[in-house]
Every structure is written in structure tokens, then in C-alpha cells.
Amino acid sequence: MTRVNELFNGVVMQVRDYREHDQLIKFLTDKQGPAMFLVRGARRKNFKMASDLLPFTYGQYVGWLSKDRLNYIISVQESNHLTHIATDINANAYATYLLELVDRAFDDGKNIGGWYDQVMAALHLIEKGRDPQIVVNVIEVQLLGRFGILPEWRHCVICGRTEKVMDYSEAYGGLICINHFDQDPHRLHLDPKTVNYLRFFATLNLKKVHEIKVDPLVKRNLRWALDKIYGDQVGLRLKSKRFIDQMGTWTAQLKNWREK
Numbered sequence: 001m002t003r004v005n006e007l008f009n010g011v012v013m014q015v016r017d018y019r020e021h022d023q024l025i026k027f028l029t030d031k032q033g034p035a036m037f038l039v040r041g042a043r044r045k046n047f048k049m050a051s052d053l054l055p056f057t058y059g060q061y062v063g064w065l066s067k068d069r070l071n072y073i074i075s076v077q078e079s080n081h082l083t084h085i086a087t088d089i090n091a092n093a094y095a096t097y098l099l100e101l102v103d104r105a106f107d108d109g110k111n112i113g114g115w116y117d118q119v120m121a122a123l124h125l126i127e128k129g130r131d132p133q134i135v136v137n138v139i140e141v142q143l144l145g146r147f148g149i150l151p152e153w154r155h156c157v158i159c160g161r162t163e164k165v166m167d168y169s170e171a172y173g174g175l176i177c178i179n180h181f182d183q184d185p186h187r188l189h190l191d192p193k194t195v196n197y198l199r200f201f202a203t204l205n206l207k208k209v210h211e212i213k214v215d216p217l218v219k220r221n222l223r224w225a226l227d228k229i230y231g232d233q234v235g236l237r238l239k240s241k242r243f244i245d246q247m248g249t250w251t252a253q254l255k256n257w258r259e260k
């Protein structure tokens with residue numbers, strides 16, 4: 001067993017009570033991806049790191065990291081709170097889903113390269129009040145590769161053309177051009193705008209994004225397309241995602257009720 005006392009950047013993904021006085025806290029770390037920490041005494045009154053270890057807190061921590069066992073936090077160098085995400089139900093729902101998806105996409109204890117910065121950029125955009133659905137859609141497109149789906153977004157899978165009118169084909173695992181629409185009757189029948197956004201998202205660096213403006217119809221189509229791809233090809237239905245879907249239903253019902 002190797003245990004090294006080291007400095008790492010991390011964001012709190014989940015907090016679970018453990019035994020009488022302790023907590024199990026899962027971080028996404030820059031050094032070892034998702035990592036579970038046992039925090040002794042976290043449930044005691046006057047626990048001195050209490051505010052550094054709340055959900056959606058991020059910062060620099062010192063801990064004992066081990067690749068195959070529980071990790072331990074030794075001290076906190078600096079911590080920050082994502083207060084909008086912690087208090088706004090919509091932002092919170094999307095950020096929770098984002099982190100659950102990331103947790104599923106990576107193995108515990110393994111370096112995730114540039115992904116840590118990309119996830120933090122996503123959280124900061126949601127924190128700043130940017131459209132959380134679109135931020136999460138970008139990550140969903142980019143994580144497909146982690147789930148073993150590597151869609152060809154650059155050109156038609158069949159002929160290699162890059163022309164404007166394309167559609168997504170699950171059977172072919174990527175885009176097909178208008179000349180080959182007849183090859184897959186079950187293509188997703190997406191409108192060109194939605195397809196262009198999906199292609200754009202595949203390589204988008206969220207650190208360079210400031211404003212987000214996508215019209216409501218395209219947003220609905222993006223949501224539909226990604227739900228379809230995640231349902232059919234990835235086979236993933238997360239609880240946090242179902243909550244977002246239910247929230248959409250409640251909002252629609254409330255709107256109907258108010259308009260009556």
C-alpha cells in the first residue's frame with residue numbers, strides 16, 4: 001500500500017454520513033479523478049473543516065491519496081463555495097447531474113488529464129448563471145467517448161463529405177450526409193441547427209466560453225437527441241437526470257395551471 005501526503009485540487013461531489021461521527025466524501029480531484037475520502041469526526045459539532053467539505057465546495061486540499069483504498073484529508077489550504085449552485089434548484093439539479101455523470105465516466109483513483117479543468121469550467125459557467133442545460137449538453141457530448149461511444153462528428157461516416165445537411169445515425173455511429181439519408185431510416189431526423197451544435201460541442205473548450213444563447217426549440221432538440229443517444233447507445237439513466245426531467249414536467253404543469 002502506497003500512501004503519499006500530497007496537495008491536490010478537488011471539488012466535493014457527494015457527502016454521505018458514515019458511522020456515528022464520520023463522513024464519506026467523494027471528491028473529483030485533479031490528481032486521481034474521483035476519489036472517496038473518509039473524514040473522521042466530520043459529524044461532530046465544531047468540526048473545524050465543516051465548511052470546507054460541503055457539497056459543491058472546491059479548493060486546494062492536502063490529503064493521503066492511495067490508488068486502491070480510502071483517502072484521508074489532512075488539511076485545507078483554500079476552499080471556495082459555489083453558492084448559486086448550492087442555493088438555486090435548477091443550477092443545483094444540473095450540477096448534480098453533471099458530477100454524477102463524471103463520476104460514472106471515470107474510474108476512481110486514476111488521473112483524468114484535462115478533464116478536471118473542463119468540469120470546473122462547466123461548474124463555473126453554471127455558477128455564473130449561464131444556461132445549465134447547454135453547459136451539461138457540451139459535457140454529455142464530450143463524455144460519450146468515455147462510455148465507449150465515439151461518434152464521427154467531422155464528416156459523413158459513409159462518404160466522408162462535410163456538407164451542411166447532415167443527420168445523426170446511431171446505426172452508423174456518427175453523421176451521415178443528405179446523400180446517404182436513405183441508408184438509415186432510423187436516423188434521428190435532427191434539424192441542421194441541432195446537428196451543428198452537437199458537432200460544435202464535441203470539441204468546445206468551456207474555459208473559452210463566456211455567453212451562451214441557444215433558442216428554446218434547439219435546446220429542446222438537443223435535450224431530445226442526447227437523451228436518445230444516452231438511452232440507446234450508452235444505456236445510462238441516472239437518478240439526478242430523472243429529477244431534471246421531472247422538474248421540467250412540474251414547470252410545465254405549473255405554467256398550465258397559472259394560465260387557466
Ligand SMILES: [Zn+2]
Pocket residue numbers: 156157158159160161176177178179180
Ligand atoms: Zn455521405
